[in-house]
Amino acid sequence: MEFGFLGLGIMGKAMAINLLRHGFKVTIWNRTLSKCDELVQHGASVGETPATVVKKCKYTIAMLSDPSAALSVVFDKDGVLEHINGKCYIDMSTVDADTSSKISETIKAKGGYFLEAPVSGSKKPAEDGQLIILAAGDKALYDEVLPAFDVLGKKSFFLGEVGNGAKMKLVVNMIMGSMMNAFSEGLTLAERSGLNPGTLLDVLDLGAISNGMFKLKGPTMLQNSYSPAFPLKHQQKDMRLALALGDENAVSMPVAAAANEAFKKARSMGLGDLDFSAVHETLKAPDHSS
Amino acid sequence: MEFGFLGLGIMGKAMAINLLRHGFKVTIWNRTLSKCDELVQHGASVGETPATVVKKCKYTIAMLSDPSAALSVVFDKDGVLEHINGKCYIDMSTVDADTSSKISETIKAKGGYFLEAPVSGSKKPAEDGQLIILAAGDKALYDEVLPAFDVLGKKSFFLGEVGNGAKMKLVVNMIMGSMMNAFSEGLTLAERSGLNPGTLLDVLDLGAISNGMFKLKGPTMLQNSYSPAFPLKHQQKDMRLALALGDENAVSMPVAAAANEAFKKARSMGLGDLDFSAVHETLKAPDHSS
């Protein structure tokens, strides 16, 4: 089975290598050509433009950095649209529902087939083929490319119409953002009440609400260390978008709204580029920290 | 090693049996005497009053239903105080910090030794010896009774001064209550946005915030089934007490406060005796349910 693959950033590179290792033929393209070299050593072919990749391959996967890159690869000169008639395009970039819908509609109007398939998971799961794939759009296409999804992810979901992949990510990230605030409030309450917050981490880890995020972030939060795995400003943006989705559907979400204001407070303190766990800093008493 | 054991409710009975099975000698007392029979078959002796148990045993554990029972066993006629001089008392009941301090101070004034040791976990962990024990008070006593704690729990913590056990439980339950609201908002948002909330459960279960509570409660919440494992009114009480603890220590906790108001809303809807996951009902649109 042969795939085109557009975009060789941290995620895309790891995913393309996984496909090659599992015996797929892969034709790659990247805006910066030099990034293709390592993949060529793994057996990849190189296409000169997105258009030539799509022309050559029945299936083309894209993994681009943001909505504007995702749009550019499709709509620009020598872009995906030029040879999309009869071909299949799977966009695994994280984009908003509107961007995804725009790409979907145009490709379908030109006679192509479209699947959105954003992923949950970052560098390590991408390398290990342990991503969670949130696909939506063309169900027949989803079924056809399942062999590739099985290589890239530990699990894939088909979620119905285009836009549902983006929405599912927002819901998950909203829950995560509220949980981070709950956790942060608990750590702060423990500390100010004379309890050892490190012991709180141990107690939490043994109980029913034990989870990977608490285990990973707890120790660094207690050291006031917020090296950005997921930047706070992006988490806050996802809270905002999830609340907007709730607004559209008349869903009142008071806990998410309170969490969102805490993330905004953190942004006002200049913490937007740190890890989203830096929301912890909003709860500290200024006169204690001096 | 010999232990007195006061209180043979669901929890106490399971714990006393565990001690007997692991070779400890146990002298039991229960307000309703008939509950002692099964334990006697397992090899327990019976004491006529709390006072006689304490007189006979160097160490006496109590596992009583609430603060008033905990106080009564100590302070009433034929109570623990009568022979406490030189003896050790370990109260594993869930009581507030004030009750615990009152018992502690009186026992110490009478020449006894005191440890509070509330547990996290319910019937099943009690039977399996998998409780989490949150001990505080007399450290030397804690060290002496560790062999018993090793039988009763999978892990015990020594948390310092009396009251810290109760506080630690509040912090954990506060985080849990906010998480339940975050979860409930996410399920509702998914449903109203046209996503399958069952799929959301699957996606959550594969990611970094996967945890036992979501796994256990998610499926029943989607069925609007709220059989009370932990009654909502008790969860709300713990939120209130945790917020009060924050008030004492000038800790602002906006997410916990929003979650608390949601639990209060649920109480106003008459859901206080259902499981705390029934807070899910506060988010539903009335006109959709009719």
Add this chain to the structure above:
Amino acid sequence: MEFGFLGLGIMGKAMAINLLRHGFKVTIWNRTLSKCDELVQHGASVGETPATVVKKCKYTIAMLSDPSAALSVVFDKDGVLEHINGKCYIDMSTVDADTSSKISETIKAKGGYFLEAPVSGSKKPAEDGQLIILAAGDKALYDEVLPAFDVLGKKSFFLGEVGNGAKMKLVVNMIMGSMMNAFSEGLTLAERSGLNPGTLLDVLDLGAISNGMFKLKGPTMLQNSYSPAFPLKHQQKDMRLALALGDENAVSMPVAAAANEAFKKARSMGLGDLDFSAVHETLKAPDHSS
């Protein structure tokens, strides 16, 4: 001094009549021509199109129902733009900052002068010349038309660059929306605590926080009567936009966020078309009202 006047809805008609009464010459235009008759009896001339009105008058005021009407009158065929070179356009419609900016930039590019001037106040203040005028844009133009503003309003403000009028309205409405929630919570707390909420109204009216909104809305809220003076869905939209403005500027506003979720709750209950005071209904206990 001569004015063009576009738009004779409830507000526009009252304003144009005021101008005529105070001796201004006024040339009117309205999409539905028959609405012009009454004004002609007051001495107005009629223009056939927005373009002819602007051609004839140095100053043209617009008072249109919504952003799309405001855009249409300017950009459509026979619209304001056709003869705007050297002329002055004062848009008093309530539109968002983006719409206002788009109109402003195009008019200035075509050699015209622009002032946005949304008003606070509804039918009665419009008739009585008691509006509050929130102007922004061309300061020289503002100074020139002050004689007209003095007739239309009890007070006008010049707020700087285009968009500031719209923003000021949002800030005021956000405060109003949070206050309505605070008021509603107080009324509900009084009632459920066994106090007479009518007496609460009397007590409030005598103190430092007495205000016109409490006086006007309190009695009807106690009768569960929510005839729409300002529809709840519009109030909630303004809360959302004010929170978005805060998001842009990293301002955390936890009370407004909580109030917004209450308005959303009210929308989910089907109350969006009632008066914004219907948020009161979100606090009622369902089992008490049945």
Add this chain to the structure above:
Amino acid sequence: MEFGFLGLGIMGKAMAINLLRHGFKVTIWNRTLSKCDELVQHGASVGETPATVVKKCKYTIAMLSDPSAALSVVFDKDGVLEHINGKCYIDMSTVDADTSSKISETIKAKGGYFLEAPVSGSKKPAEDGQLIILAAGDKALYDEVLPAFDVLGKKSFFLGEVGNGAKMKLVVNMIMGSMMNAFSEGLTLAERSGLNPGTLLDVLDLGAISNGMFKLKGPTMLQNSYSPAFPLKHQQKDMRLALALGDENAVSMPVAAAANEAFKKARSMGLGDLDFSAVHETLKAPDHSS
């Protein structure tokens, strides 16, 4: 008509003088005797103890600083209780419902008559006889002392059973506290959005939500001046007690809860002794203020 009067602090002194000026006979007592001198010049008699005052006068008013002073004057040696049989006691101090109930029950058990009558208003209204009187308890006694209330206040209310006076004050102060937060958020949003917050004050002052608190506090808040008229820690205490009253009655109050957390945040910043308008400081961006 003759009155005993216990307590000559700022409030009590002004009130007693008012009574004297309007022709009432007044017998005073104060813990610090020297404070009686000025009143004697106005024609007051002096009693040696609360007991002797009560013995002499059919009606005795108390205006004491806090619950402990209110209890002490009644229950201590030479206190009110000694001669209360057949006499009438009107406690106008601000105390909690529990304190008031305890005093009420004891006095009634001893054959006396009781009215609680906390006031709304501070020094200036006390001097001007413009207090708002929130009376509860013995209705017949209320009717008898109306001539005095007419002198002391601009309006008095009879609210039913003892405790209702205290509750009514809490509800009013809760609304006030949420409003202060709404106001503060609006001022901050205006400032950060490039609007002149001074102009916002002018605009607010002309509209339906114009009120004395905004007029009084707005200008000083813009100068970051928070001279304590009503200390923030007392406002936060009242928010807490109002939320507790809501908890008892299962009233969910999300806006008051969010406001309470903001006041707690202010306390954590060391602002508890400043005016409650200092909650404004919680919204400032730390990096902007340096």
